[in-house]
Amino acid sequence: MFYYLSLGIIFGLSLAICRNDIRQKKIKNYLILLGFSLGLALLSVFYFFGVGSDYLLKVFINTLISFLVSFAIWRAGYWPAGDSKYFTLMAFLLPLHYYRGAYLEYFPSFLLLANIFILFLLFVSAKSIFIFFKEAVVFLIRSNNSEKLKRISNIMMSFIKKFRNKKYLLNLFFGLILGFAFYYILSKFYFKYPPNFTGYFIFLVFFAVIKALLNFYASLQKQSVNIDQLRPRLNLTREIQLTLKKDKSLMEKIGNFRPDGLEKNQVAVLKEYFAKNNFKDVSVYNTIPFSLWIIAGVIVTIIYNRPIIGILFNLFK
Numbered sequence: 450m451f452y453y454l455s456l457g458i459i460f461g462l463s464l465a466i467c468r469n470d471i472r473q474k475k476i477k478n479y480l481i482l483l484g485f486s487l488g489l490a491l492l493s494v495f496y497f498f499g500v501g502s503d504y505l506l507k508v509f510i511n512t513l514i515s516f517l518v519s520f521a522i523w524r525a526g527y528w529p530a531g532d533s534k535y536f537t538l539m540a541f542l543l544p545l546h547y548y549r550g551a552y553l554e555y556f557p558s559f560l561l562l563a564n565i566f567i568l569f570l571l572f573v574s575a576k577s578i579f580i581f582f583k584e585a586v587v588f589l590i591r592s593n594n595s596e597k598l599k600r601i602s603n604i605m606m607s608f609i610k611k612f613r614n615k616k617y618l619l620n621l622f623f624g625l626i627l628g629f630a631f632y633y634i635l636s637k638f639y640f641k642y643p644p645n646f647t648g649y650f651i652f653l654v655f656f657a658v659i660k661a662l663l664n665f666y667a668s669l670q671k672q673s674v675n676i677d678q679l680r681p682r683l684n685l686t687r688e689i690q691l692t693l694k695k696d697k698s699l700m701e702k703i704g705n706f707r708p709d710g711l712e713k714n715q716v717a718v719l720k721e722y723f724a725k726n727n728f729k730d731v732s733v734y735n736t737i738p739f740s741l742w743i744i745a746g747v748i749v750t751i752i753y754n755r756p757i758i759g760i761l762f763n764l765f766k
Contacts, residue, residue: 451495452544456751458487463744464705466535470738474530474682474705484538490611506509507557509546514556515540529709532739534564539747550754567747567757570659571740577662628653634760657658673730673756682710686732708738 462484470476492505519533540558548557632652636644671686684695690706693699699722703715711719723731747758 451498451500452546454491455488455542455544456650458484458491459539459747460744461746462487463740467738467740467744468476470531470740474736474738476529476535476740478534481534481538484542485707488538488542504545507555508541510555511545512537512541512613515558516563516666518556518562523708526708528739529707531709531752532743535740535743536565539743543747547751551756551759556721561577561746561750563756563758564753565742568745568749569742570663571757572742574662577666577669581665593693611707625653628656634665667734670735671732672735674733675726675730676720679711679716679723679731681713681716684708684734684736686734693722696722 462480466476466480470479475534492500492508496502496505516537519536521530522528523533525528540561543561545552545557548560551560553559629649632649633644636642636648642648674683684707691704699718702718722728
């Protein structure tokens with residue numbers, strides 16, 4: 450009964466949260482507070498029906514760590530504040546029973562977090578691959594040989610230039626080290642597989658391909674809007690943000706860019722700035738509600754009880 454009621458709260462609230470996120474690109478705080486209130490009430494009632502203090506302690510430690518991790522992800526700019534709160538709520542409401550396939554002491558919701566991002570990455574990868582091959586086929590059919598050679602030459606030169614850039618090489622070096630550390634921890638302490646070079650190489654290639662597909666997907670989400678159409682919650686592209694950050698006086702007025710999108714006061718200042726500097730259009734990202742991937746991760750965790758990425762580790766067990 451405890452599990453059924455918990456799932457009822459999760460899916461009932463998620464329906465309202467995802468609906469608001471799709472329509473208004475915003476997750477209402479009152480829904481998050483309602484979720485925590487209902488969860489606390491449920492735990493309080495079932496405390497007298499066998500849910501012991503040991504279980505409650507594990508739930509609160511897991512929730513606290515989930516909050517700290519999701520807050521760090523928000524601060525790093527990988528998801529909006531609303532998604533951070535929504536993930537913490539799901540970590541609090543989802544019974545620990547559903548993490549049994551890959552239970553991590555103190556932070557079992559790591560399984561939920563991993564499944565959320567892996568599902569998102571799989572979707573992005575599949576869509577990017579489809580669009581890439583579709584565009585490649587169209588290009589090969591419609592273009593003449595000189596255009597094809599020029600395109601291939603430009604791609605090769607762009608690739609070579611990256612390896613002449615010291616900053617790129619330094620980032621690549623640290624990326625390899627962090628990748629190895631991440632693989633070693635997951636393999637040895639989470640999946641209990643002995644780390645090996647072949648496994649690390651496959652793991653590294655897999656995420657290198659994912660990163661390339663993510664960059665390609667991000668380029669597909671760009672669109673140009675007139676400065677008069679600039680509105681709150683739109684996300685300026687990274688290129689535009691880097692250009693604006695060079696103007697220190699402007700940044701003092703608008704503050705930091707957040708993954709939640711532009712704020713109302715930032716829009717007013719930017720419209721004035723763009724008008725003065727003869728900007729007619731600016732590039733923005735056409736984003737999708739990430740709350741859908743959070744509830745998708747919850748569903749997969751409930752059904753599978755294990756991380757999807759474990760399938761990859763089974764390839765080189």
